[in-house]
Amino acid sequence: MNKDIIRTSSRKGLLFGIVLIFLVLINFHIMASTMISKLLGTNVLRGAFPEVRFMIIFLVIYGLWAGWSAVSRENKTTTKLLEGLISGITTGIVIVLFGLILFFLLETQTDVRRYLTALSFVSINIFLLGLRGAGVPVLFGLFTLTGLLGGALAIGLRSKTVSNFKHSIKAFVSNVRQSITSALPEFVTKYGKYMIYLVLLALLLLLPSRWGSYNNFVFGMVGLYVILGIGLNIMLGLSGQFMIGIAALFAMGAYSVALLNSPFPHGLMWGFWPSLVVGVVMAVIGGLLLGLPIMRLRGDYLGIVTLGFGEIIRILLNSDLLTDLTGGPRGIQNIQQPTFLGRPFNDVSYAYLIIVAMAVSIFLYYRLEKSRTGRAWLSIKEDTLVARATGVDVQKYKLLALCIGAAFAGLAGGIFAARNQFTGPNDHTLMVSINVLSVVIVGGLNSIPGIILGSFALRGLPELLRELETYRLLVFGALLVFMMLVRPDGLWPSSRPNLEEKGSSDLKEDIDPDLEGRGND
Amino acid sequence: MTEIIIEAVKVSKFFGGLIAVNEVDLQISKGSIYSIIGPNGAGKTTLFNCISGFYTPEKGDILYYGTPIQGMPTDFIASQGISRTYQNVRLFGNLTAMENILIGLHTKLRSNWMDALIHSPRFVREDNWSMQEAVRLLDFVGLKGYGDFLASNLPYGLQRRLEIARALANNPRLLLLDEPTAGMNIQETTDLTQFIKRLRDELEITIILIEHDMKVVMGISDRISVLDYGIKIAEGNPKEIQANTRVIEAYLGPGGAALAEKYRSQRRKSHA
Numbered sequence: 001m002n003k004d005i006i007r008t009s010s011r012k013g014l015l016f017g018i019v020l021i022f023l024v025l026i027n028f029h030i031m032a033s034t035m036i037s038k039l040l041g042t043n044v045l046r047g048a049f050p051e052v053r054f055m056i057i058f059l060v061i062y063g064l065w066a067g068w069s070a071v072s073r074e075n076k077t078t079t080k081l082l083e084g085l086i087s088g089i090t091t092g093i094v095i096v097l098f099g100l101i102l103f104f105l106l107e108t109q110t111d112v113r114r115y116l117t118a119l120s121f122v123s124i125n126i127f128l129l130g131l132r133g134a135g136v137p138v139l140f141g142l143f144t145l146t147g148l149l150g151g152a153l154a155i156g157l158r159s160k161t162v163s164n165f166k167h168s169i170k171a172f173v174s175n176v177r178q179s180i181t182s183a184l185p186e187f188v189t190k191y192g193k194y195m196i197y198l199v200l201l202a203l204l205l206l207l208p209s210r211w212g213s214y215n216n217f218v219f220g221m222v223g224l225y226v227i228l229g230i231g232l233n234i235m236l237g238l239s240g241q242f243m244i245g246i247a248a249l250f251a252m253g254a255y256s257v258a259l260l261n262s263p264f265p266h267g268l269m270w271g272f273w274p275s276l277v278v279g280v281v282m283a284v285i286g287g288l289l290l291g292l293p294i295m296r297l298r299g300d301y302l303g304i305v306t307l308g309f310g311e312i313i314r315i316l317l318n319s320d321l322l323t324d325l326t327g328g329p330r331g332i333q334n335i336q337q338p339t340f341l342g343r344p345f346n347d348v349s350y351a352y353l354i355i356v357a358m359a360v361s362i363f364l365y366y367r368l369e370k371s372r373t374g375r376a377w378l379s380i381k382e383d384t385l386v387a388r389a390t391g392v393d394v395q396k397y398k399l400l401a402l403c404i405g406a407a408f409a410g411l412a413g414g415i416f417a418a419r420n421q422f423t424g425p426n427d428h429t430l431m432v433s434i435n436v437l438s439v440v441i442v443g444g445l446n447s448i449p450g451i452i453l454g455s456f457a458l459r460g461l462p463e464l465l466r467e468l469e470t471y472r473l474l475v476f477g478a479l480l481v482f483m484m485l486v487r488p489d490g491l492w493p494s495s496r497p498n499l500e501e502k503g504s505s506d507l508k509e510d511i512d513p514d515l516e517g518r519g520n521d
Numbered sequence: 522m523t524e525i526i527i528e529a530v531k532v533s534k535f536f537g538g539l540i541a542v543n544e545v546d547l548q549i550s551k552g553s554i555y556s557i558i559g560p561n562g563a564g565k566t567t568l569f570n571c572i573s574g575f576y577t578p579e580k581g582d583i584l585y586y587g588t589p590i591q592g593m594p595t596d597f598i599a600s601q602g603i604s605r606t607y608q609n610v611r612l613f614g615n616l617t618a619m620e621n622i623l624i625g626l627h628t629k630l631r632s633n634w635m636d637a638l639i640h641s642p643r644f645v646r647e648d649n650w651s652m653q654e655a656v657r658l659l660d661f662v663g664l665k666g667y668g669d670f671l672a673s674n675l676p677y678g679l680q681r682r683l684e685i686a687r688a689l690a691n692n693p694r695l696l697l698l699d700e701p702t703a704g705m706n707i708q709e710t711t712d713l714t715q716f717i718k719r720l721r722d723e724l725e726i727t728i729i730l731i732e733h734d735m736k737v738v739m740g741i742s743d744r745i746s747v748l749d750y751g752i753k754i755a756e757g758n759p760k761e762i763q764a765n766t767r768v769i770e771a772y773l774g775p776g777g778a779a780l781a782e783k784y785r786s787q788r789r790k791s792h793a
Contacts, residue, residue: 364638371637371644372623372630372651375616379624382613389573391599391628391691400634499619500659500668503652 009070009083013090013147016066020091021098024127027118031471032058033126049122052130056142063143066091067150071158081151088147092140099128099136106132208351216347218463220419222455223354224412229439229451230361231408236437237445238374239401240381242303244433245290245310249406251317251428252286253279253413258332258423265327272338276414283410284403291402295395298384310433318425331424338418350419357415361408362448368404369446370497377401435459442483444490453491523550526695526727527572532581532591534567541567543751544581549729554721556730556738559748560772565731566608568748569697572729573605574598585695600628604688605697608731610680614673618664618683621672622655625690629654655690662686662716678709685716689724696720699731710734714741739763747771
């Protein structure tokens with residue numbers, strides 16, 4: 001029993017110690033303390049190092065976390081404290097060993113930056129709390145103490161009184177909410193949802209002209225990914241086809257608009273709007289051509305083939321073979337800008353265009369999903385064989401899903417090319433397909449709010465995280481892992497509609513006698 | 522003579538060297554309840570799969586109202602009014618009960634994706650009708666109030682009923698039930714037996730039944746066929762099948778008929 005406690009909690013401590021070593025090796029501790037320092041109001045200039053006290057705050061938080069996470073659901077308080085303490089001591093021991101190595105490097109003035117670019121002497125010294133050799137025992141003491149404190153904290157915050165307190169707060173909030181909703185006049189409760197939409201709409205209308213072109217750029221990217229996500233969701237979420245080559249369909253739309261609207265290589269100037277339609281049609285044709293040969297494939301095999309399709313398109317665009325036709329690796333520059341009612345487009349009008357395209361896509365998606373077609377797609381995803389035996393023409397509906405999904409991708413591609421005034425093979429890499437796939441899966445399959453949230457999280461957040469500079473992708477990855485642990489079904493999982501009431505309501509006069517007759521032929 | 526709804530003429534199905542169904546002849550008259558029984562692995566489900574179009578028989582014909590349907594696409598066969606259920610319940614588990622039935626109504630509706638996009642009059646009409654039809658079917662199989670449950674969350678007995686409701690949504694003339702009472706208790710089995718009778722009597726659906734529960738089979742069947750190793754070894758009404766020596770031996774092994782006779786006479790003595 002006692003041995004078990006020691007083993008599990010020392011393992012936790014070991015884990016935390018090793019992770020901290022890695023973080024220090026990539027200089028993450030400096031970044032974290034810089035962030036803390038900024039949060040507490042002491043600005044750190046670019047390239048400068050934060051003060052040691054912020055480093056201490058970072059380490060204390062880390063140590064508390066190590067102690068906290070080691071605490072099990074054990075009943076006895078002393079055991080819990082012991083677990084925190086052991087975890088802290090283990091972390092401390094690991095860090096002492098590491099600290100000794102760092103101290104040795106510092107003493108002998110060995111420069112390891114050739115191998116670990118970030119690990120400078122200053123950064124080592126800050127990690128040793130500016131105390132050089134004396135920092136090592138101090139660090140040990142710090143982790144032991146914080147481990148113990150973390151354990152105590154866990155006991156305090158997980159205890160019954162606290163959870164009771166939480167419950168009473170929750171009950172109070174729901175009570176207040178209930179009394180407010182009951183006090184409100186009926187039309188507010190009935191149309192409150194629409195009012196929120198109205199506010200959202202007003203925000204969407206006002207913001208693009210206010211918040212500057214950089215935000216418009218980020219927002220536009222998010223919007224285009226929402227449209228792409230909806231397209232992919234029709235293929236993946238509704239009809240269950242594992243499609244990884246959506247970048248190819250995106251490219252069809254983008255290149256159609258680009259080629260029909262630029263001085264080079266063809267000198268065609270069709271204007272944006274007709275070429276956008278052409279782009280959508282081209283994407284649909286692409287989806288159809290892709291779909292015909294792969295209809296019999298399923299699951300991973302389908303994924304591999306569509307991935308190959310995406311790469312083939314990109315490589316073709318990149319090759320010398322098609323340079324005369326598509327501009328080759330240099331892409332297509334100087335794409336003519338669209339006009340609307342005689343006025344040329346700027347970043348704000350693009351934001352509005354994307355909002356409209358997004359709204360139309362969402363509207364069309366909902367109409368499709370709640371129809372005979374949408375349900376046929378869902379049945380194919382759930383069980384293809386049974387869907388067939390229920391009378392669904394599986395081939396036809398799978399192809400239809402690919403084509404309609406491709407139309408959305410083509411739409412997004414066309415707007416994308418015009419907005420950037422440039423498109424080239426590098427805009428349509430495998431990463432685009434994978435990003436769209438992650439948007440849909442992280443957000444939640446078959447859930448429009450999920451796809452929007454996912455787009456913001458995956459496309460918007462990395463832009464906003466630019467503050468973190470080189471650690472952007474690290475933090476981003478950590479967020480993704482965390483999210484997958486906490487919300488494995490996506491940020492906003494889909495829910496099935498409630499239909500029974502709809503069918504039970506009395507609509508007898510609407511029934512077509514023809515249809516009713518079909519019931520007993 | 523009553524009309525023949527479906528007829529199998531010397532149907533054979535092979536899996537590599539294995540003869541799953543060997544020259545089986547069946548004639549099923551309209552409005553009857555026809556049972557196919559036999560030991561495990563006798564080829565009953567394979568025969569079902571041939572009828573519903575999952576498999577194409579290597580030899581022989583399957584005639585539906587006199588027209589050959591073997592080798593036709595499964596969805597076409599379904600649209601002609603042949604519905605089925607499965608040995609292991611195969612519902613669309615992540616969808617609600619209502620949605621399952623609505624998918625069953627697929628062949629009864631005509632609106633396509635463009636109707637859905639513009640909400641054409643046809644779409645609106647069919648949407649209203651299909652919702653009401655689905656609720657009616659829920660009610661008919663005794664699932665009222667369960668419409669918005671996920672199919673996989675329903676208790677097992679109700680899942681079986683939902684599967685039948687989905688099959689009925691197709692408005693079938695021929696219903697293939699593959700072991701509908703498997704895993705049910707006595708009460709549920711009795712209810713389901715009554716329910717199957719109702720389907721035949723009220724909706725005039727012809728029913729082919731694969732079943733292991735002999736009480737059910739003998740209680741509701743008009744005719745019974747017995748398969749063993751893919752060969753039809755007997756056909757007749759329940760009385761004839763019970764007395765058939767080959768059938769008893771198929772179930773109990775060689776010499777089984779004598780054993781069964783001995784058992785019966787012992788029972789008679791002890792009752793007397």
